[in-house]
Amino acid sequence: MAHISAGVATSHVPLIGVGIDQGKQEEPYFKPIFAGYEWTKAWIKKPENKPDVVILVFNDHASAFGQDLIPTFAIGCGEEFQPADEGWGPRPVPVVKNHPDFAWHIAQSLIIDEFDMTIINEMPVDHGLTVPLSAMFGEPDAWPALVVPIMVNVVTYPIPSGDRCFRLGQAIARAVESFPEELNVQIWGTGGMSHQLQGPRAGLINAEWDQKFLDDLTGDPDRLRQVQHIEYLRETGSEGIELVMWLVMLGALTNPKELHRHYHVPASNTALGHIVLENRS
Amino acid sequence: MGKDLQNYKDAFEDIPGTRVFTTERARQGYWLNQFCMTLMKPENRERWLADEKAYLAESKMSDEQQEALLARDYNRLLDLGGNIYYLAKVFSTDGLSFVQAVSTMTGMNVDDYKAMMDAGGRSPDGVRSIKEGN
Numbered sequence: 578m579a580h581i582s583a584g585v586a587t588s589h590v591p592l593i594g595v596g597i598d599q600g601k602q603e604e605p606y607f608k609p610i611f612a613g614y615e616w617t618k619a620w621i622k623k624p625e626n627k628p629d630v631v632i633l634v635f636n637d638h639a640s641a642f643g644q645d646l647i648p649t650f651a652i653g654c655g656e657e658f659q660p661a662d663e664g665w666g667p668r669p670v671p672v673v674k675n676h677p678d679f680a681w682h683i684a685q686s687l688i689i690d691e692f693d694m695t696i697i698n699e700m701p702v703d704h705g706l707t708v709p710l711s712a713m714f715g716e717p718d719a720w721p722a723l724v725v726p727i728m729v730n731v732v733t734y735p736i737p738s739g740d741r742c743f744r745l746g747q748a749i750a751r752a753v754e755s756f757p758e759e760l761n762v763q764i765w766g767t768g769g770m771s772h773q774l775q776g777p778r779a780g781l782i783n784a785e786w787d788q789k790f791l792d793d794l795t796g797d798p799d800r801l802r803q804v805q806h807i808e809y810l811r812e813t814g815s816e817g818i819e820l821v822m823w824l825v826m827l828g829a830l831t832n833p834k835e836l837h838r839h840y841h842v843p844a845s846n847t848a849l850g851h852i853v854l855e856n857r858s
Numbered sequence: 859m860g861k862d863l864q865n866y867k868d869a870f871e872d873i874p875g876t877r878v879f880t881t882e883r884a885r886q887g888y889w890l891n892q893f894c895m896t897l898m899k900p901e902n903r904e905r906w907l908a909d910e911k912a913y914l915a916e917s918k919m920s921d922e923q924q925e926a927l928l929a930r931d932y933n934r935l936l937d938l939g940g941n942i943y944y945l946a947k948v949f950s951t952d953g954l955s956f957v958q959a960v961s962t963m964t965g966m967n968v969d970d971y972k973a974m975m976d977a978g979g980r981s982p983d984g985v986r987s988i989k990e991g992n
Contacts (some may be wrong), residue, residue, distance in 0.1 A: 592955075597871070599928050609902060639944045641944075643891065643892055643944075643946075660949065662898050664897055664946060664950030665950045665951075681901065688992060711989065732943055734867075734870075734878055734881065736881060773876065774960050775932075775942040776875045776876050776936060777875030778875030778964075778980065779875075779960045779964050780961075780971060780974055780979050781980045781981075781982055782978060784935050807866075807870070810876070811873055811986040812869065834866070841980055843975040843977055843979060845956050
C-alpha cells in the first residue's frame with residue numbers, strides 16, 4: 578500500500594531559484610539561505626527516506642491560472658508539467674513528471690470525500706512548485722521523484738480557511754492509504770513564511786509569530802487550524818497567508834515529529850522557513 | 859453569511875498600507891491583470907517594450923489603469939485592482955527583481971529597503987490595525 582512517510586514544508590521564494598540557476602549558492606547573501614537545506618538534501622537521498630512520489634501542495638502565481646479561471650482546490654492529473662515563463666523565461670529545470678494513476682485515484686477519492694477538486698491536465702508550473710523541488714533536490718537532470726501537484730488558491734479572496742486546508746490534508750491521507758501500489762509518499766506544504774510584497778507595508782516580517790507557527794506544527798496543531806485569515810494578514814503580511822498550504826501537509830500527518838528546522842531572514846522580501854516532519858502513523 | 863462576509867472584508871480595510879485582493883478588486887482589475895498575463899510570452903514582451911502605448915491600445919483596461927501602468931506606479935495599480943502576482947510580469951519584463959519593484963511601493967529607496975530587510979524586515983508593531991493603532 579502507499580503510505581505517507583514524511584511532511585516537508587518550505588518557502589518558495591523565487592530568489593532561491595535564481596540562486597541555484599545562476600550558481601550563487603556560495604555568495605555571502607545566499608550561503609545562510611542554502612545552508613539550512615543541506616541536512617534535508619542528505620536526508621532525502623537516503624534509500625529509506627527517498628520518496629517515490631511527492632504530493633506537492635503549492636499555489637500558482639497568476640501563471641497557469643489568470644483571472645479567467647480561479648479554482649480553489651485543484652489537482653494535476655496530466656502526465657507531465659513544463660516550467661512556466663513568468664516574464665523572464667522558464668527556469669532551466671527538468672519537466673515535472675506525475676504519477677497519473679495515483680493522482681487520478683486521489684482526485685476520485687477526494688471528490689467522493691466531498692472535496693470538489695478541479696482536475697488539471699495541462700498546466701505550466703511556476704516557482705511555487707519548482708523552487709521547493711530545487712531546494713530539496715538541487716540540480717538533477719531529472720527530478721528524482723514523481724510529483725502530484727495540489728494547487729490552492731491563495732491569491733483571490735476568499736481563499737480557503739486554514740481548517741478547510743487541514744481537512745483536505747486529512748482526506749488526502751485517506752486517499753493515499755487506499756492506493757494499492759507500494760509507494761513511499763511525502764507531502765510537501767509550500768509558501769510562506771511572513772512576507773508582504775505590496776503597498777507601503779511591504780517588507781513586513783514577524784519572526785516571533787513564524788517561530789511559534791513552526792513550534793505548533795508539532796506542539797499545538799489544533800491552534801493552527803483555527804488561525805483566521807485576518808490574523809495571517811495582520812501578523813505575517815499579505816503574502817504570509819500562503820501558510821495555509823502548510824496546513825494541508827499537516828492534516829495529512831499523524832502525530833508528526835520534527836526532524837529538522839531552518840529559518841532565515843531575509844530571502845528577498847521574505848522570511849524563509851523550512852521544516853521536515855516524520856509521520857508517525 | 860451576509861453580515862459575516864461584510865465583517866470579513868471590512869477587517870481587510872483596517873490593515874495599514876495593504877490592499878487585499880478581494881472580488882471587488884479582482885473585478886475592477888480584470889483587464890489590467892489579464893493584460894499582464896500576455897507578458898508571459900517573449901514575442902509579446904518584445905512588442906510591449908518596443909511600443910508600450912500601441913500595445914496598450916489592444917487592451918480593454920481603463921485610461922487610469924493605462925496611465926498608472928505606463929508610469930509603473932505600483933501603489934496606484936493596486937488601488938485600481940491590480941494584483942502583485944500579475945504585476946510581477948510587468949516588472950520582470952522591465953528586468954526588475956521583486957525587491958527592486960516592491961521597494962518602489964514603500965516610499966524608501968531600494969538601498970534603504972534592502973538594509974531594512976537585512977536587519978530583519980519591517981516590524982509588525984504599529985502596522986497591524988488602523989483602528990487599534992498597533
